[in-house]
Amino acid sequence: xxxSAAEIALSAGVLGVGAFATVVTAQLSGxxxxxxxxxxxxPAVVAAxxxxxxxxxxxxxxxxxxxxxxxxxxGAEHPFDAQAFWWITAGLFAHMALIxxxxxxxxxxxxxxxxxxxxxxxxxxxxxxxxxxxSLAVFVFFVKLLNVNLPAGWLQPLLGSAGI
Amino acid sequence: xxxxxxxxxxxxxxxxxxxxxxWGFIGVTVGTAVGVLPGVGPALTVAMLxxxxxxxxxxxxxxxxxxxxxxxxFGGSTTTILLNTPGExxxxxxxxxxxxxAKRGRAGPALATAxxxxxxxxxxxxxxxxxxAPLVVEIALKFGPAEYFALMVxxxxxxxxxLGSSTxxxxxxxxxxxxxxxxxxxxxxxxxxxxxxVPELLDGIDVVVLAVGLFAVGEALYMAxxxxxxxxxxxxxxxxxxxxxxxxxxxxxAWLRATAIGxxxxxxxxxxxxxxxxxxxxxxxKLTRYPEEFGKGxxxxxxxxxxxxxxxxxxxxVPLLTLGIPTSATAAILLGAFQxxxxxxxxxxxQSQADxxxxxxxxxxxxxxxxxxxxxxLVGIWVKVLQITRPLLYAGILVFATLGAYSLHQSWIxxxxxxxxxxxxxxxxRWDIPVAPAVIGLxxxxxxxxxxRRALSISQGDATVFLTQPISATFLAVTALLLIVPWVxxxxxxxxx
Numbered sequence: 074x075x076x077s078a079a080e081i082a083l084s085a086g087v088l089g090v091g092a093f094a095t096v097v098t099a100q101l102s103g104x105x106x107x108x109x110x111x112x113x114x115x116p117a118v119v120a121a122x123x124x125x126x127x128x129x130x131x132x133x134x135x136x137x138x139x140x141x142x143x144x145x146x147x148g149a150e151h152p153f154d155a156q157a158f159w160w161i162t163a164g165l166f167a168h169m170a171l172i173x174x175x176x177x178x179x180x181x182x183x184x185x186x187x188x189x190x191x192x193x194x195x196x197x198x199x200x201x202x203x204x205x206x207x208s209l210a211v212f213v214f215f216v217k218l219l220n221v222n223l224p225a226g227w228l229q230p231l232l233g234s235a236g237i
Numbered sequence: 238x239x240x241x242x243x244x245x246x247x248x249x250x251x252x253x254x255x256x257x258x259x260w261g262f263i264g265v266t267v268g269t270a271v272g273v274l275p276g277v278g279p280a281l282t283v284a285m286l287x288x289x290x291x292x293x294x295x296x297x298x299x300x301x302x303x304x305x306x307x308x309x310x311f312g313g314s315t316t317t318i319l320l321n322t323p324g325e326x327x328x329x330x331x332x333x334x335x336x337x338x339a340k341r342g343r344a345g346p347a348l349a350t351a352x353x354x355x356x357x358x359x360x361x362x363x364x365x366x367x368x369x370a371p372l373v374v375e376i377a378l379k380f381g382p383a384e385y386f387a388l389m390v391x392x393x394x395x396x397x398x399x400l401g402s403s404t405x406x407x408x409x410x411x412x413x414x415x416x417x418x419x420x421x422x423x424x425x426x427x428x429x430x431x432x433x434x435v436p437e438l439l440d441g442i443d444v445v446v447l448a449v450g451l452f453a454v455g456e457a458l459y460m461a462x463x464x465x466x467x468x469x470x471x472x473x474x475x476x477x478x479x480x481x482x483x484x485x486x487x488x489x490x491a492w493l494r495a496t497a498i499g500x501x502x503x504x505x506x507x508x509x510x511x512x513x514x515x516x517x518x519x520x521x522x523k524l525t526r527y528p529e530e531f532g533k534g535x536x537x538x539x540x541x542x543x544x545x546x547x548x549x550x551x552x553x554x555v556p557l558l559t560l561g562i563p564t565s566a567t568a569a570i571l572l573g574a575f576q577x578x579x580x581x582x583x584x585x586x587x588q589s590q591a592d593x594x595x596x597x598x599x600x601x602x603x604x605x606x607x608x609x610x611x612x613x614x615l616v617g618i619w620v621k622v623l624q625i626t627r628p629l630l631y632a633g634i635l636v637f638a639t640l641g642a643y644s645l646h647q648s649w650i651x652x653x654x655x656x657x658x659x660x661x662x663x664x665x666x667r668w669d670i671p672v673a674p675a676v677i678g679l680x681x682x683x684x685x686x687x688x689x690r691r692a693l694s695i696s697q698g699d700a701t702v703f704l705t706q707p708i709s710a711t712f713l714a715v716t717a718l719l720l721i722v723p724w725v726x727x728x729x730x731x732x733x734x
Contacts, residue, residue, distance in 0.1 A: 083664060087409050094416055094431075102428055108690045109698025112423040112430060115686045119419060122412040129405045141402040142669045150463040157461035161635075165454070165659070168639055169652040177643075184639065185632040191461045194628035203629060207636060219292055221644050 080139050084130035091123030160191030176226020181208030241371050248595030252300065252603055260297040261600050264304020265607045271305075272312025273619045274630060275322045276456050279309035279550075280567040280676070284448035285634075287574055288641045295578040296593050300600040302574050306567060307359065307601070310550055311608045314351040314543050315619050319344060319472045327510035327546050330518040334531070334538030339472035341534050346480045348616055350488045350536055351543040353480075356609040357489075358496040358544035362551035363601045365500055370587070370598070373559040377584040382692035383702050385560075387712035389685040392506035392562055394716045397674035399723070400512065406670045413661075414678020417442045424683065425690055437650040444573035446642045447679050448566070450655045451672050453638040455662015457631045463667070469627060474620050478613065484536050491521050491540035499545035503552020506564040510549040517545035551601065558582050558594060562681070566673040569680040576680075 098120050101113035133139050164187025171180035185204025186197055194200055212232065215221040225232040251257060271282045283305055290298040317328040318335035331351065338347040380388070397411035398404045420431040421441030432438040480488065495517040502513035521537040522528070531538060556562040561583040563569035575582050580590065587594055612619070625633075642655040665672055696702035704710050 079664075079668060083668060083670075087413075090413070090416070097431055101430060102426070104426070105698070106694065107697055108693035110690065110693060112426050112428045115415075115682075115689070116419050116430060119412055119415045122408070123416065126405060126409045126412055130409060133405060139403065139406065139668070149467075151466050154462050154465060157465050158458060161458055161461050162656075165635070165639070165652070165656050169649045169656070172639075172643060172652070173647075173649055177640075181636050185636055188457065188461075188632040188635050189628035192465045192628035192631055194626075200628065200632065204632065204636070207633060211636065211640060215640070215644075219289065221288070221292070222647060223640075223644070224647070 077134065077138060080134040081131065084127055084134045086127075087123060087130055088127030091120055091125075091127050094120035094123055157191045157193070160187050164188045164191065172226075173224055174226060176228050176232075177223040178205070178208045178212050178228055178232070179226060181205075181211070241367060244371075244591065244595045245367055245599060247591070248597075248599035249602075251296065251592050251596030252599035257297055257300050257596065257600065258603070260293075260301040261304045261604055262607060264301035265308040265311075265604050265611060266304075268305035268308020269312040269608070269611055269619060270308075270622060272309030273316050273622045274312075274625070274634070275316050275320055275623070275627075276460065276630075277309075277634065278313060278328075278452070278567075279306055280448060280565075280570060281452040281456075282306075282309035283567055283570045283574070284445050284452065285637050285641055287445050287570065287577070288644045290574065290577065295580060296596055298578070299574065299593065299597055302571060303597055303600055304604045304607075306550070306571065307547075307604050307608055308611075310547060311352065311355055311612050312619060314355065314546075315348060315612070315616065316623060318347045318351065318539070319474065319620065319623060321470075321472075327514050327549075329511075330514040330542035331539055331546070333518065334535050336472065337532070337534035338536065338539060339474075339534075343534060343536075344472055344474045345478040346484050346536060347534075347539050348474070349478050349480045349613065350484065350540040352609060352612040352616075354488060354492045354495070354540045354544040355547040356605050357492045358499065358548040359551055359605040359608075360602065361493075361496050362500045362503075362548040363598065363605065366551055366555055366601070367598055369504070369555055370559050373555060374584040374587050377560050380560075380584075380708070381706070382688040382695065383706045383709040384712070386685055386688040386692055387703060387709035387716075388560065388562065389681055389688065391712045391716045392564060392681065393674075393678070393685070394719055395506045396564065396677055397671075399719050401671045401674075402669065407674050410665070410671050411674035411678045414447075414675035415682040417447060417675070418679045418682030419686075424687060435650060437646050437648050437654075440646070441683075442654065442679065443642075443645055443651075444570055444676065444680055445645065446651055446655050447658055448570050448676055449638045449641050450658025451662035451665065451675065453634050454655060454659025455664075455666055457635055458659055458663040459666040460627070460631065462663075465627065471623060474616070478616065480536075487525075487527075487536050488540040491517075491537045492544040494520060494524075495541040495544035496548040499548030500552040502545075503549035503564070504555040506556070506562065510546045510565070513545040513549045514542040517541035554601075558586065558597075559584060561586075561684070563677055566676040569673075569676045572680050 098113055098116040103111040103113050105111040164184045168180045168184040182201050182204040186201045189200040212223055216223050268282060271277055286305055313328050314331055317332045318339050321332050321336035335347050393411055397407040401407045420438055422439055423430055429439055498517050499513040518538055518541060521541040522531050525537050527535060553565050553568045556564055557568045561581055563572045639652055642651045645651050692702055
């Protein structure tokens, strides 16, 4: 009997989302007009579906593991590398925090350097430089050519007022 | 027939205007360039480039998107053959023989048969699309809300439950997609649902955020956590691109057979090109006169799946354009592109927007020719793109991924949503949960709900309407059979042993 903690956790997650959807649906209006069903009908169906599928997955996970799960090829994966995972996550959250304040270009440089670091690159300065060139090129292309609004942030004096 | 021909001629007049030709050219070039990147399949390519269209006119933008769609597929085959990292499940069959051919120093002919085969299959399939679309439109014009709803339920069931390795995981993905689709203002009553007072959520969850989160952020997290310490290998593109007389003789029957397999599979809701590519591979393996070469680099094993992939990608456009039903993740994102312009594909589109539809179909013929030119003589350029190392590649992908999500509302909330979908995509990738049902559920779910409630409004709340209309009843009956029959068969087999 093969039992995987991840499978059990993910199945429980689906169940949890289903339970959450049920609670939210209970607060929706059932006023239906001619159709006789309101904006809460399909959400109720979806919530029920999530609960049933979640229970089904949980049963599979406890009774011999999820069915037909393709095993990864020999040598196609190494054990979970937590450091790599957290570098990518850190990059994305730093980008989230910086973009509205320091601007698109600076946030892009930080994101680029963090992700490259997560994939094992040791040359932080070179990565940052490439990230700078890429973010600047994207900024100029989108803001000046396509009129998409992107925040210039701290680089406003350099990039002009095209950004917000 | 004559009408169709005239409409197509008119379409060519639209597609061949200098501006639209330019958009088509940009589309196929960008599509190839991005599609070549390892780990970036057509669905992600289209999703990442969707924000670009915000300021373009619809005809030009959609012609560009058709080019990106085709280009990403051509580019993907180059990566598959040289790098053995299929960007999507539809390329796995090609990788089986293609990478073996490259290892034996026959990368040139492998790329050539893939490109020419894609061209042949794509062109024949586009001709079939041209002939078939008006016929489907005629039938679809008779569809009311009940029929549409039944058809959508059928599509959900096949994509999520029948195909793929597990019904339970397929359904989990579908219901999550449907739940995401419910977020936002209810189209019928204006009541907010699952928005929790967050303004960014009132607009609903954009398909760009979901697709880019699942495909790009999820893939980056997975690759970093589970593969970043493995060495990278790439086969060299050495020798001539020319196919020998023998190669041609072995390739062309495979192309034609694969087109016959791929196109019909594309038109039905069968979840994209995975099944027809493997089917074509199996057929070629069975019919070949060189069975000893299979597993070591048989050219039929590249010619067939690649042609099947392109034929089915074109077939997908039949239900997308005529019924507004996406049958693959990429098609669902293309439908999102239409919706961004307030255009709902379906039978009426052929009347109200004839210029746009026929211009788009004509541009597929043009795009196929452009792609053959781009991918054969110029393949050397794309091989250079492959030399970008993984740290820089994924860093670049995430810069573009976050750009797409941020440009929707200029808000960090969308970036947080993107990361949450990234975590989901990471889990789905690692624990073998299919992604396509979630994307299709998000896009098709709200449309299905609208049709469902409309049908009930017309019938004054009488739910039997879905069973008394013959077309609707047939779709629902077939759906029920698809769910029950495999289960009964499994039971019997277990009882017999």
